[in-house]
Amino acid sequence: MAAPNAPYAGFYQGPAPGIANAAYNTPPRKDEVQVIANPHEQDTITAAQHGTPEPKGYLHLLDPYTVFKWQFPNFYRKPGLGYEKLAKHRHVDVFEREWIGDYDDRYISAYDGKISKLVVQAVDDIYDNTTNSTWRRTFVRNIAPLYLRLANWPFNHVDYSRNGGNPTSEDWPLIFVKWFFASVAISFVIGTPRGAETPVRNNGFYDPFPYRYIGYPKTARNVLELDSPRGHALGETNPVSERILRPRYLCFLRQPGEPCLIMKVEDWIAQYKAESRLSYIMVAYTAEQFKSNEDLAVLHQIADAAARNAGVLAYWVSCSCMPDQEHLQEDVYRICDVIRGAHSLAIAVGRPWNDMQGITTTELMLQQWGNRIWTFPEVLLAPAGKDIKVYTRGSDLMSPVAVPKNQFAVQVWKDDAQIARQLVDHYEGNLILSQLELMTLALECLHKRNTTQWLRGDHSYALMGLLRIRPKIDPTDTAFQAFARLSLANGSDQLLERLICVLPKTPDQPWHSMDDAYHSKLWEIYPQDTSIAGIGHDNTIILDGCRAANVRWKSFMPIAYTRIFSWKRMAAQSILHVSGYVFWASIILMGVGSIAVGAPLFVYSLVLMGLSPYLLRLMYLGKFWGTQGLLFGFEGYMDIDTVERQIFGARLGRMRWTTMASPLSRHHKNEHGECVPDDPTSDTVTRALVERCKYARPGEQRVFTLVDTGNMTATLFLATRPPVCFILAGAEGGMQRGIGCSYDWTTATLYRETVLRFETPIQDKTFRVPRVKIGFDRPLHPVGGLGEVGEAKGGRVE
Structure with missing residues (x-):
């Protein structure tokens, strides 16, 4: 195994827990937790088992790796890893001071608004034994007055x-x-x-987050916010695509046995003066089953028979009814309007030309057809109350299989039949969904289906066909930007404002997934006085109206209180x-x-x-009647007794663990039916997670603890990086959702690292922030050993 300063092509390869390695200074621990056979079994661990020893504090000055600097905290340990120096970056803070330097981990100081190097206090096990971070670490200090600590010392056992x-x-x-x-x-x-009393800060409010985004969005709600507002007409900030009332082209029937006449609909109406009798069916197929010229000839035979069986004059099939290259892109994304105006829907299926899976029956062919993204809205938008006719290549075209629309989900979409059936019922008119429910369920179904990508935003463009307002297609859109523009156009339900408040169940969960670690549905989250002001150029959104609180990572500090x-x-x-x-x-x-x-x-x-x-x-x-609201953070875990001693000098029952603020929170019901918080590590699985995360690599999740002195609680949570602030953007279940964000100062972007739940009174003690630019997934900058890449350098521009 390489030494910690060796380059790793962007990733840190640390030792596994319990493996001795002198280079990493991580000897095996005698108290290493063994994962239990049943990971869901929970045992209550005694205080002696899960308590943490008193932090060494300033005894770390004797460590050979502790470094001195002039600014507080004066003593710290250098990281083992550093970011590769690919370019110089520029930052402008809220007071318009410029900073130019190399990429590194920084935060915005609540004291002076400057971006400063991120220094994170860590428990002794992490400070002493690991060099797996890109940020500086310092040791935990006891900040209670000395005489108060002495007074409580006789009782600390x-x-x-x-x-x-x-x-x-x-x-x-x-x-x-x-x-x-x-x-x-x-x-x-x-x-x-x-x-020992400390003066009140900020009139009792939490430390502010002095940040403002001053860049331009790619898409804005108001035209005045664009970089060239005079070049846009009103309403063109997110231009809307017009509907088509009828197809441009149709395949008109001739005498039996003769090929169809492909003709512009407007020309046919002008020639035959029979607009009132114009009726057509839509024939749906997939290129996996009909691809060659021979296949398409058979497809037209099926379509001809389907139209005659339905008693209509024409049929629409995509391979022949979109011949104009000039309008091809628009027509592809307006197929939804074609199906809305059709008499009925017919599906043509056949054995795939490259079949390797034995798809030989109509049922299997139909299931393959239904697994394509663009076929999904075709079924949903098919005329209500009419059976869908399925024609199989090589079978009797006069006897198609009739599938009732309300049975299509259970017969064809078996993987997500429960969700798809709700959408079918909505378009059948017997179970009306709200717009938020419709978009949420439809997006979930669409992302489970396959497609040959035409544009990066295809999933959102397929969803667009199900909605009333449809933005124009922008080929430069990413998948996220296409979805965000669609959400803006149909913004009454604040879909994006709710989505940013979701805590992913897994670190690799895609942005479009609605799965919430707290098991809440999107419509159960209510945005709190926040709105989307625009869409960024780099898969970000610009929020306005949020409240935010800064997190202090470098140390605890004395707290003002009232009694x-x-x-x-x-x-x-x-x-x-x-x-x-x-x-x-x-x-x-x-x-x-x-x-x-x-x-x-x-x-x-x-x-x-x-x-x-x-x-x-x-x-x-004695008990506090009120305390100064501040958020402190440290890397790792300490029991609640130790945390309180570090701030107040003794464990006196003032602080407690949160009961339901994090997926790692634990609680139980006592004999009086009351909800009582438990130490998170009373769950052996969580305890093992705490041990394992000490050796996390860049890009992997670590365990952090957030101490909230406003309500005297501590919360254990997982995040890839330390969140430098918490933004209150929504409410759910009687609590506020706080988005814990890291700060990429090179782009002035806040990235969601975690989402915690806070008690509602925190709203009254936090300051509002102006426009904030938030992203869902922070890119991992290339990383190497600090000795190889060197420390980041930079300076203020005078």
Whole structure:
């Protein structure tokens, strides 16, 4: 196995968990989790099993790989990987400051709005043992005041989950020993104590996300937002294609045995003055079964017989009724209008010319026909209430197989019959779907079917035929852009606004999939004051009206909070604040000979010294009535006791795991029927996942923890990169959906990394952001060993 600084052609090849490798500094762990035989079995792990040791903190300064820098955090570890330097990139921040440099991981600072190198605090196992990231890592620091940590130290071995959090008889001996040493230590740091209270930031709001997208969209809702608005007429931001009321050409019947007459419909009407009698059938087929000239001749024989059996004057078949190359592209995507105006639908099937699967029966031929993308809307749009006639090559053309339209799904579309039947019922008029349901179900069915690609947006153009408003075909569209323009044109149900709030079930889930990791349907997600302002040039959308909160990854910081007034707390504060002065005054008095005055004061100060841990706990402990809203993140997992100690100095039951904010959240019902959060790693499968993700490669998902001090919760989640902000864009199930986004500063694009669920009051504590450019899937920039590619460089343009 190569050393961590070797180039990997874009991918990092790290060691598997438990494999010793000196180059990676990852010795096998004795507590390596063994995956259980039944992956769905869940066991409750005791605190001793899933608790994490106290982070080493500043002891990491002794590590040989810890590096110093001037800005905070002053100590960090360099990444083992770096991005290849393919070009210099430019960024303009919200204050119009320019930055030019190499591609690297950056975030937007909530403090000054600049893009800064991303530094992520990581648990000790990750900081010490892995070099598999492209971002810098730093160690977890305890930011509680020293004297507060000393005051809580005598109790930090008490298991809070036992005995209601109160010490037991087994705990008291060690508490007394630690109390003595804590009292002595406090006397050296409490001389002139300052309050542990922290000033409120942002009037109690979460840190803002100082971002604004200032580029042009490819497609906008308003013509004024285009790069050359004067060159566009009103309504041309997303031009709509006109419907055709009748086909351009039809194949008109002649005497039996004679070939049809292919003629322009307008010319036929002008010649025969018989517009009211014009009726035709549509003959559908697939090129897999009818391809050669001989095949097409047989196809016309079938079509002729089908038209005579239906008692109409003409038939339409795509191989002969779209001869104009000038209008060919438009006609291909308007076949939906042809079927809407047809008398009935006839399907011609035959054995494929290159059959390797033994497709010899009408049933199999019909199923192959139904597996093509363009045949799907032909059945849906076929005239309601009429059977679909199936003609098989080589069979009796006077006795076709009649398939009722409402039975077509169960007989032909067997792989997705349940969904397809709902669409058939909608067009039959006996089960009307909303437009959102129609687009969602139809898109799911279309993407399960095969096609020979004509344009990249073919799936969306096939869907377009099912809807009333259809944008004009743009050959430069990607599949996503075609779908996005279609959604804009039919935007009353805010399909894209809902789709961006979906959390994919798997990392490789395509953008068009509606599968949600929270098992919600698209119509159950409600956009919150957000709307699509435009479609980007690089498979992105431009959202407006969102609320956002910045995530601080480099460290925790003190939190402002409010508590109810207490005379006991006020008295303890007054007594303790003067204790230092009393102690030094007694020393001075006894030193100058005033023992009668100094001795009592000295005894008094010793009593206060012994009571100092209690008085400090009395001053600063207790329940919070309100806390400053901030989002902190760190890579890896720590139990909730450890997390709370790092921020507040002790585990006092103020923080809890979220119950339903992430697919990794866990909870149970207690004896009172209440929902109680569990440690996510109480699930052995999740615990094994936490261990495995420590060695993730670029492009693979890792485990992160988000700490929300606004509601005093922690959430374990999976993401490929650390999300630098959360954008509130929708609501579902009584909670807000927050899109966790990484930031590609080279294109000013936010990319969805995860979606978490937040309690609704977070809306009242977050700032709105202007236009944001969001993408679904961030491209993986080529990666190599840091020693090979070197660190990224850049600078501000003055």
